[in-house]
Amino acid sequence: MSDFFRPNTDGSAFGAVQLGYLVVESQRLRTWQRFGADAIGLHVDELTNDALRFRLDEHECRFLIQRGAAEDLMAIGWQVTDHDTFDRIVRRVTERGVPIHEGTPEEAALRGVQRLWRFAGPKGIVQEIFTTAHTTPRPLHMITSGFVTGAAGMGHVAITSRDPRGIHGYYNTVFDSRLSDYIDENISGLALKIRFLRVNERHHSIAVAGIRHLTIDPIRTKAQHVNIQVADLEDMIAAYQRVRELGFDMAWSIGQHTNDRELSFYCVTPSGFELEVGWDPIVVTPELEEAWQVVTYQGISVWGHNTVDPGIFDKLGQLRQAVMNARRPEITVPGLSTTSLQGVSS
Template sequence: MTEHRDDGISVYGAVHLGYLAVQSRRLADWERFSALAIGMHTDRLDADTLRLRLDDRACRFLIRRGPAEDVTALGWHVDDHTTFDRILARVSDRGVPIQEGTAEESALRGVERLWRFPGPKGLATEIFTTPLSAGEPLRMLSSGWVTGEAGLGHVAITSREPEAMHAYYRTLFDSRLSDFIDENISGLRMKIRFLRVNERHHSIAIANIRGIRIDPVRTRVQHVNIQSATLEDMLAAYGRVTDLGFRMAWSVGQHTNDRELSFYCVTPSGFELEVGWNPVVVTPELDAAWTATTYRGISIWGHHTVAESPLDKLAQLRTAAARLRSPEITVPELTGSVGR
């Protein structure tokens, strides 16, 4: 592959996870889940569209009717037009196709303008510079969510090509490696790498099964994380999820690496939502002295699996077997020699 020279200026710190686009047929379940269980502001725009808010932004989750039952795009907020142009140049100079979003797509996402290009595992990457504020106050059960400079939260993705995915976000956003976790989950030896693009400990987590290239997760995204403003909010959401009959995946616990307290529940589309509180913030002082570490185990305490059935295990095996027939999407132009 031809080597391209960038200008050497890092965009680290100027990029923040802004929104997620989801496709689902279960809009009524999503409305009940987001508003009544998790406690997010939920707007039904029409029969085929939900928009979820966590703060003054017009959109943090866009859920549109469709068959995927999955996250389809990650939207990244870029601080300024100079950085935006720098990122687009990294993409276009490497021959990756770029598409401008339509006016309708931009309006639905609550941004003035967006550009879209391919991402790992078929997740579209969308970037924008100007988010729109909502014209009405928040109506939600939670007292608040932590966004701001840290962005929406994080996404975790299982991959058969973790090095290529890591290289994609390093090339695109100058991501930095926060740490690794080694863990045994349901008899599978997992290695998870955590990438940060701003003060949030990680905006992307990439998990792979060590020794064998399989992916047992049906959805492109394994889980999405959002951060409660208070411990009381997080625990109240846990209680509502249980009381309303939504499935809990992992009980309340505390992570080893970012020290976040959290629980994991299953969204109506099948990927998990992690609701957390009080993770480590990588301040400039911490960032300057940061050394990536490998932790043994995901949790200091808690995070016990909840009601995983033999049918769940069988579904994971079937998913892994089906994935063996086709290569994982890696966008090799943005992964250097690592891409396949």
């Protein structure tokens, strides 16, 4: 990690945090195994009849799929690269009155980590922090040549929300996230404003989308999509072809984003949220960081990212889901979501 991104003397956690793993609850473990190994090209370890782990690199766990009824993303694991910053984050959470609990040895072992602590996150996605990931010398058995992880973490998570500003405040409070940019987009008649938050040199580790002028959420799952980054363009193209050939639903065709310039496609996971498989997004180097200006892009894509299966984005279905979501309050964490964001548009 560059000294530029190390924790600042003012106590910032920026640069010392990276996306480490994701925890999914599903009854469809056999389908997840086929999706992960045969379609996307991940290494799969079958731990028990009730748990699978996917590897992307030397880390023992990058995805943990546990048996359960939710069919959703349940937890985000964040690696904190030094103990001082870890303790600082724990203090921030506890001083604001949010309960934080040490994970059990069994939970830590399943995730392949040391020093695991857990606390509430937006939309009911538990946030987990750890200091050290267990690695393994066992070779990867996968049909993809490799994935980009390292100091920038394993990818990103995108969320739709009725309170995008609150989620922005949450990650600013907990991790000192920085706003990379906005995108204004219209999808299936819904006007979206998406904000992109970075916690290290990756352009964004969290993206938050809200419907302009409406406090609705048309997505059933807690996460709209999660992202992983392949090492070579050929890996991304090959995964796209395998997803189609094996009969998994494709959401968006290959295209290039306006803001981080990543080439990617989006497919639907067995639990219903999407997986974005991407290649070659920009890296916010120290030179770029020094001169970074927040701008708003018009449209998600420079080219491509066309709807593949229109049924997935049926407007009536979206409206029905939005009405169902409106009947229950969105889970928020007020104690961690009230950071002042002067100069940041809503």
